Amino acid sequence: MDEGDAPVTIDADENGVVGAVTAQMSERTSFIVLDQITSATAMLFPAQRIAAEAHHRGIHILVDGAHAPAQLADPVGGLQPDWWVGNFHKFPCAPRGTALLVIPPEGGQDGQDLWPLIDSWGFADPFPERFDEQGTQDLCGPIAAPESLRDIERLWGWDVVRRYMSDLADYAERRVSEAASEVGGEDCSSPVRIPSPAMRLVKLPHGNRTPQELDALCPVFRDRILNELHAEVAVTQFDGELYLRLTAHAYVTADAIDRFAEQSIPTIVGWLRG
Numbered sequence: 001m002d003e004g005d006a007p008v009t010i011d012a013d014e015n016g017v018v019g020a021v022t023a024q025m026s027e028r029t030s031f032i033v034l035d036q037i038t039s040a041t042a043m044l045f046p047a048q049r050i051a052a053e054a055h056h057r058g059i060h061i062l063v064d065g066a067h068a069p070a071q072l073a074d075p076v077g078g079l080q081p082d083w084w085v086g087n088f089h090k091f092p093c094a095p096r097g098t099a100l101l102v103i104p105p106e107g108g109q110d111g112q113d114l115w116p117l118i119d120s121w122g123f124a125d126p127f128p129e130r131f132d133e134q135g136t137q138d139l140c141g142p143i144a145a146p147e148s149l150r151d152i153e154r155l156w157g158w159d160v161v162r163r164y165m166s167d168l169a170d171y172a173e174r175r176v177s178e179a180a181s182e183v184g185g186e187d188c189s190s191p192v193r194i195p196s197p198a199m200r201l202v203k204l205p206h207g208n209r210t211p212q213e214l215d216a217l218c219p220v221f222r223d224r225i226l227n228e229l230h231a232e233v234a235v236t237q238f239d240g241e242l243y244l245r246l247t248a249h250a251y252v253t254a255d256a257i258d259r260f261a262e263q264s265i266p267t268i269v270g271w272l273r274g
Contacts, residue, residue, distance in 0.1 A: 002028070010238055011191040014046040021050050031060045036075060036086075037067040040236040042199035042245055043192055051081045066090070069100065070149070071198050073162065076102050082109045088141070091198070091249065093148040098141030101128075152250065161250045165198035168248035172257045173200035176246060179261035180204060183269045190243075198248045206242040206272055214242050221271070229264045242272075 006021040021034070032054055036047045047063050054061040062083045068075035070091035076084050084102040088094035103111045111127035122133025152161060173190060180188035184205035192201055206214060214237035222235045234245035246257075 008043075010041050010043070010241075011193055012043075013193050014049070017043075017045055017194070018049050018053070022053050025054070025057055025059060029057070029059050031062070033062050033064060034081075036063050036065040037071065037196045037199070039066065039234075040238045040245075041192060041243075042196050042201050044194050044196045046194075047081070048079050051079055055080065067196065067199065070152075070158065071162070071165070071196060073158070076104060080104055083114075088145045088148075092145060093152065094145035095141040097138075098145050100145075101131075156250060162197065164250060165248040168252060168254065168257070169195075169198050169200045169246065171254060172246045172248060172252075173202060175257050175261045176244065176265060177202045179265040180244075180269060183266050200246045200248075201236075201243045202246060204242045204244060204272060205269060209242070211237060211240050214240070217242070221268070224271070225264070225268065229260075229267060231260050231264055233260075244268075 004024055006024045008017050008020045012020065021032075025032075032050075034047055034050055035045055037044055047065075051061050051063065060082045062085070063079060063081040065072075065075050065084055065086035067087070067090055069086040069088055070093075075086060081104065084104070086100050086102075088098040088100060089096040101114075103109050103114075114127055115123075116131055116134055118134065120133050120135040122130050124130070125133065149158075152158060156164075173195075177189045180202055186205055188203040188205070190201040190203065195201075206217075209217065218235040218237055222233070225231050225233060225235070234247070236243045236245050
């Protein structure tokens, strides 16, 4: 089985993403895995358009919606993939390891060809029951997930939270990129044209490090920022550039963003120069 990647650039618009992905489709393509929201670049892909094109060509498509639940109001509606998966330990605030598998009926799949990675005594059951009998699996996450969704709806309302997250993400991108540009002496604004609602990138000056060096640097800097600056941000690299990925949620405040921009960014840029 041959595998290939679609070379989507970080500054692509929706048409650019669709063009890059469809250019890789051929009569030999049987299966596509597509990010709905990308992790390294925080881009919101036009998944509905790509899924429609895949179905038109008879290609199966799995949409990886890891960051989509609760960040998007209806991440599956109208999408029509064969399969969709999304994590609930991120924006929905459920316990870690909680995820959802959706098989929309309009996608043409019924789930009977899906099996757990490890067989247990329920292996002979039909889908989805055979996923429910996995020996000693911890069911606390799936039980708690609906409660976390209901609690946030009861406290604030998800529509209100989503508007707040999007507005705060806009502010965070602007505030932190201005601080990084001033300290770093170069333009640190994000090149992303189709950002996700609650996630943003800020470019960091990295002293001409190679992509391999940046890959090794990312987890080290993420942990150092957490342990020494007490801030939780993702550090990513894409196409030879280093980025902070900022995420907004109901518990994040503009004051926290200001403190990070004023106090942490000069330290982070100093680490990179050192």
